Amino acid sequence: MNEGDLKNKIVSLYEKTATELPNDIVFALEKAKEKEQDIIGKEIIAKILENVNQAKTDCLPICQDTGIPIFYIKRTKDYSEEDLRKIIDEATVIATEKIPLRPNAVDVLTDKNLGNKPIIHFEESEEFKIDLLLKGGGSENVSTIYQLPNQKINANRDLDGVRKSILDAVFNAQGKGCPPYIIGVAVGGNIEEVAHLSKKQLLRKITDLNPNNKLGEFEKEVLNEINQLNIGPQGLDGKTTTLGVKTIFTARHPASFFVGVSIGCWCLRRQSL
Amino acid sequence: MISLKTPLKKEDIQKLNVGDRVLLSGTIFTARDKACNFLLQNHLAEIENSAIYHCGPIVKGNKVISAGPTTSYRLNQYTPELIEKYGVKAIIGKGGMDESVLNALKGRAVYLSAVGGAGVIYATATKVKNVYKKEFGMPEAIWELEVKDFPAIVTMDSKGNNLYAKVFQKSKKAFVKLILPTK
Structure with missing residues (x-):
């Protein structure tokens, strides 16, 4: 070429990328619309899907x-x-x-x-x-990095501490970063590595589970718990707070335990060439 | 569904309750961080009694291409003074605003939520009328927009009700249960 x-x-x-939402996210939103019990939450997802359709048809951002x-x-x-x-x-x-x-x-x-x-x-x-x-900037502003242990959220240097860090990040984000979210998490190394790798997890398909069984289960469990927070679409209540959680675990320095949490808005625009 | 038309009157505002769905028509002004600061340091008469939209649109020529709301909490620090100084009647944004804004809304203004990311739907309901401070750059300029049946939800009303605060309290309860004690 x-x-x-x-x-x-x-x-x-x-x-x-700017005008077409990836199919796996559209599908997850359609499923969430069916399941969402909150009336405003359901209306918001319907509006989101209407906008996604119109943007694709008119080829506009x-x-x-x-x-x-x-x-x-x-x-x-x-x-x-x-x-x-x-x-x-x-x-x-x-x-x-x-x-x-x-x-x-x-x-x-x-x-x-x-x-x-x-x-x-x-x-x-x-x-x-x-x-x-x-x-987008809104979801980037609510992305964050934790250093464990963290007494404030009772998080130790273990998988349960990672779970608490993710829940805390979403709780603090509330509706500010355009939920329903897609969440990338990286644990290990140093600040730059967990920032980079957590964001890179957002490239994974919504249906993709970590190939390590324990971590695949962990992703499902954390997703389920986040959706018990009742933050909902756009932070206006409901069960659809997050569509997917994607994790990666690397080696860490003995002194350090970093958890990067990259939050993606529902409008997670990713495409490949 | 309640139809609203600018200029908004005090009676229009006082009738609104959280949870009401509205369709707004008339003139609105975009203002983000830089514009809010400018409006406090200077006076722009057009803003008096107006509706402010937290939005950094994409505009090409005179056409609005995509124009959903930006996150409002960044503008908490400017907003009570803006309401006081200009008699702003409505603020449209996403994500909600803090207690100081809720207090400033009392008896005279409302906060309306639009759906973040739904840029094309809102652009379809929107035309450019004018632009101020274009030198701030496209996202930060003050765009005077004409809207027709712009859909929004009342989430902070003029009576001290705040849907976001309700969600926060509910989620806090769930959050505390999920993180304490160690499983």
Whole structure:
């Protein structure tokens, strides 16, 4: 593939990501609408689904906050990181104008709006793959990192402590980050690793369970408990607070026990190329 | 379903109760962090007795492309003074606001919730009339919008009722039960 073709494909990837909610999330929302008993909660999910349909039909951004674009790239030897960065930067300018995306990069010092500035993660691979996540600001603001033990929530350095951390994060988020949520969790290493890996779990399908049986059960159990919090769609009551919990556990430093909790809004926009 | 039309009158506001579904028509002004701060430091006469929408829309040319609500709690610190200074009658947003705002609403204003993420539905009900402080950038500018049958739910009324506070108390009870004691 030459550079021009790849650039066009990335613009199309942006368009699909901003305007089409992934099928597995649409399906989970449809199921939740059937099950939700709260009247306002049910109405809200119906409105969400109506909007998702209209956005897809009219090819318009589902949500006005088109987020920070985050690219996860599996790179073959055909492309250098430098080349890919250049192609993505150019595609971002085109996509921002064409789709359009909201210009979401604000210079911290001058306060000027700079357009959009993607975050790009690379790894080397035999096969070329791009995952794009458009991550909104509201759900990012309620994402957080815990250091265990944490006396305030009675959380020790064990699986039960991780469970309490996740529940605490969702309880504190209430309706601020656009529930029903999708939650990525990473336990271990250091701050940067749990921040990165917890967010990366949001790329997993809603139906995907951790292949480790114990952790697969843990994901189901925590999901069930979060939905007992009665926060509900948009924080206005109901049983549908979260659609899925995805975890990853890595090694930790003996002195540390970090739990990263990345919260995704219902409008979790991810697509692949 | 209750139809409301701007300019909103005190009687319109005082009739509303939490849980009411409304359809709002007329003129509303977007204001986020930067705009709220600007409106307190300066005076923009158009905001008097108006409705404020916590929203950073996508606008192309003169067309609203996507325009759902942004999270309101970030604007808690500005809002009581905005209501006091401009006589703002309605605030539209998502996620709810704090006790200081609930107090400022008493007898004179309401908080309406729109569905976060439902940008296209709200854009369809919305047209651009004017824009102030465009130099703040697209999300932060003050967009004067004309809306027709904009759907929202009354979640904080002028009588001190707050749906979000009710949900918070209920979820707190459930939360405490789930984390104590160690299982």
